[in-house]
Amino acid sequence: MTNQIADNIDTVKAQIKACAKQAGRDENNIELLAVSKTKPVSDIVLAYEAGHRNFGENYVQEGVDKITELKHLPDIIWHFIGPLQSNKTRLVAENFDWMHSVDRYKIAKRLNDQRPAFAAPLNICVQINIDEEETKTGILPQNLMPMLAQLTSLSKLRVRGLMAIPKSTKVPSEQIASLRKMQTLFEAAKQSYPEFDTLSIGMSNDLASAITCGSTMVRVGTAIFGARD
Numbered sequence: 168m169t170n171q172i173a174d175n176i177d178t179v180k181a182q183i184k185a186c187a188k189q190a191g192r193d194e195n196n197i198e199l200l201a202v203s204k205t206k207p208v209s210d211i212v213l214a215y216e217a218g219h220r221n222f223g224e225n226y227v228q229e230g231v232d233k234i235t236e237l238k239h240l241p242d243i244i245w246h247f248i249g250p251l252q253s254n255k256t257r258l259v260a261e262n263f264d265w266m267h268s269v270d271r272y273k274i275a276k277r278l279n280d281q282r283p284a285f286a287a288p289l290n291i292c293v294q295i296n297i298d299e300e301e302t303k304t305g306i307l308p309q310n311l312m313p314m315l316a317q318l319t320s321l322s323k324l325r326v327r328g329l330m331a332i333p334k335s336t337k338v339p340s341e342q343i344a345s346l347r348k349m350q351t352l353f354e355a356a357k358q359s360y361p362e363f364d365t366l367s368i369g370m371s372n373d374l375a376s377a378i379t380c381g382s383t384m385v386r387v388g389t390a391i392f393g394a395r396d
């Protein structure tokens with residue numbers, strides 16, 4: 168039986184490689200995060216068997232259930248990428264390796280305090296509401312530097328960079344307009360935090376634009392696992 172998910176991963180990787188080449192970038196600096204939200208554990212296993220290790224989940228309880236079920240595959244790297252309420256931080260602190268959607272100091276502080284002593288620091292990205300949309304989570308760009316200054320005191324967190332979900336559009340020039348703002352913000356933050364290595368932008372529909380704009384981690388769901396209900 169052919170593994171459709173493995174084929175899809177190959178296709179996305181080829182696309183990443185082609186986009187990197189066109190942008191004059193090293194494809195090895197772009198990580199592929201497979202977004203498995205709403206998809207069954209059996210799909211994750213198919214991707215795993217194809218050699219894939221980085222998976223993203225949006226809903227805390229669903230993610231924790233999958234992590235628990237796949238404990239026998241300890242080299243999976245689990246990324247939480249959804250909105251998080253403060254009463255659910257412990258589940259993320261105890262189960263995930265990355266958290267991409269930090270948008271409040273309160274959430275960060277709780278994740279820090281709840282991260283188990285034996286565990287490596289939780290990798291985090293600060294989520295930016297790059298198009299300043301009413302309906303979106305994430306901090307406004309002008310609040311980034313004060314937020315980063317606050318996060319430096321949290322020793323069980325390792326701040327890796329920034330994440331955004333730009334306003335949805337299929338028009339590449341509009342995608343680039345949003346994503347360039349993220350690239351500029353990321354480069355500015357790196358002046359003060361040179362250890363930052365992660366710009367988490369790019370999904371199935373704006374992958375090419377995101378790579379043009381310096382993405383180091385693309386979060387791809389539909390193009391790997393198919394459409395969601």
Ligand SMILES: *Cc1c(COP(=O)(O)O)cnc(C)c1O
Nearest residue numbers: 202225248370371386387388389
């Ligand atoms: C669902 C989701 C993705 C993946 O989106 P696709 O369009 O299916 O590739 C990426 N990032 C976040 C934060 C998501 O919620």
